[in-house]
Amino acid sequence: MKKQNLNGIRIVDFSWVMAGPMATKMLGAMGAEVIKIESSTRPEFSVRDGMFSVINNNKRSCTLNITTPEGQDTVRDLVASSNVVVENFSSRVLVKYGLSYDELRKVKPDIIFVSASGMGRTGPERDLLAYGSLLQGYSGRVGMIGKPNPTLEAMGILPAWTDPITALWETMSILAAIHHWRRTGQGAYVDLSMLEATVSLLPEALLHAALGKAVPERRSVTETGAAPSGCFRCAGADEWIALSVRNGPEWHGLCRAMGDMAPPPDRYLADDASRYAAKEELNLLVATWLKSQAASAAEVALQDNAVPAARSRNMGQLIKDRHMWERAMFREIGGHIEMGTLPWLTEDLWRGDFKPTPALGADNDYVFGTLLGLSAERRAELVEAGTIR
Numbered sequence: 001m002k003k004q005n006l007n008g009i010r011i012v013d014f015s016w017v018m019a020g021p022m023a024t025k026m027l028g029a030m031g032a033e034v035i036k037i038e039s040s041t042r043p044e045f046s047v048r049d050g051m052f053s054v055i056n057n058n059k060r061s062c063t064l065n066i067t068t069p070e071g072q073d074t075v076r077d078l079v080a081s082s083n084v085v086v087e088n089f090s091s092r093v094l095v096k097y098g099l100s101y102d103e104l105r106k107v108k109p110d111i112i113f114v115s116a117s118g119m120g121r122t123g124p125e126r127d128l129l130a131y132g133s134l135l136q137g138y139s140g141r142v143g144m145i146g147k148p149n150p151t152l153e154a155m156g157i158l159p160a161w162t163d164p165i166t167a168l169w170e171t172m173s174i175l176a177a178i179h180h181w182r183r184t185g186q187g188a189y190v191d192l193s194m195l196e197a198t199v200s201l202l203p204e205a206l207l208h209a210a211l212g213k214a215v216p217e218r219r220s221v222t223e224t225g226a227a228p229s230g231c232f233r234c235a236g237a238d239e240w241i242a243l244s245v246r247n248g249p250e251w252h253g254l255c256r257a258m259g260d261m262a263p264p265p266d267r268y269l270a271d272d273a274s275r276y277a278a279k280e281e282l283n284l285l286v287a288t289w290l291k292s293q294a295a296s297a298a299e300v301a302l303q304d305n306a307v308p309a310a311r312s313r314n315m316g317q318l319i320k321d322r323h324m325w326e327r328a329m330f331r332e333i334g335g336h337i338e339m340g341t342l343p344w345l346t347e348d349l350w351r352g353d354f355k356p357t358p359a360l361g362a363d364n365d366y367v368f369g370t371l372l373g374l375s376a377e378r379r380a381e382l383v384e385a386g387t388i389r
Helices: 019-029 051-055 069-080 101-107 133-139 162-184 196-197 205-211 249-260 273-275 280-291 295-304 322-326 363-370 378-387
Strands: 008-015 033-036 062-065 084-087 112-117 188-193 228-231 242-243 309-311 332-335 338-339
Touching: 008 019, 008 069, 019 033, 019 051, 019 084, 019 162, 019 205, 019 338, 062 363, 069 101, 069 363, 101 112, 112 162, 133 196, 162 188, 162 196, 188 196, 228 280, 242 295, 249 280, 249 295, 273 280, 295 309, 322 332, 363 378
Parallel strands: 008 033, 008 084, 033 062, 084 112, 112 188
Antiparallel strands: 228 242, 242 309, 332 338
């Protein structure tokens, strides 16, 4: 696997919030040069702590006012020497400033233009205002949570996993478009909908709906086709463990792990369907056993007996997890714990390049001087005119 197979690819990045920045961060980790178009007048760029610093490394920052004719001309000049444009404005923004795909491909016919939005750029709801947390309600995922429970991830609205899921689809679409461009020399226009990125991850529920069948169980509580199955409270103050038993060997393993508290294994072993029919009774037996067990000890006992099980970990436990550190998912950089940029690794534990998030406008001289060839005098004029800001 080539670690930096995007070397030589330049991306003009207009994206903000989470999905687009996460995607361009990953592309930067694979060797692409990402030029982030920002503005010192917008707080989402000037405040660079917290989540901003996590999802905007591996990029260069330049400050540019695209509402001015000079700013628009500068964007066109930059796009002319770039390969990809990424944006997630509302539908009318880039059209208003003459920077839409139709306009930019006049200066770069083979440009790859990726336009991400909540609902997509076509359809009757294309202008609906929506963030990822709200789109999870629209997608049908929240309707699968079961009985409303305010303590359960805000009943499925939070945390907003629509954004990082969209980032993964966006990264994949850009990689596919670059591969196509390298083979054919042709650019592409990609219309990416956050709603559709979410819906595409619910195939089983959609299949049931298409067949006119109800989802057989509350999916936030248990797993279809497994018995016993669920997330059970353990002996600690807030200790939980999830397990699912799908076949005879796993059932025998569970009985061995439960020891003296196990039911006679043959009582429910006629076939998988028999255990599934007795799921409520089996779940009660497992719940009673686990209430007396420490979650960590129960996890070891279940795994030692080949039963799929994992205890619930909080984020503090996760970032200290030995397995995660040995696989380089987390690492310490400059006294701070950083997460590996890419969600995969090579045989030598490479998870992508890492460069710190740049200060606002840190790369103005590089972008406007080195790339675009503007003299120091011309750059000073643009700063005075409010174009570079």
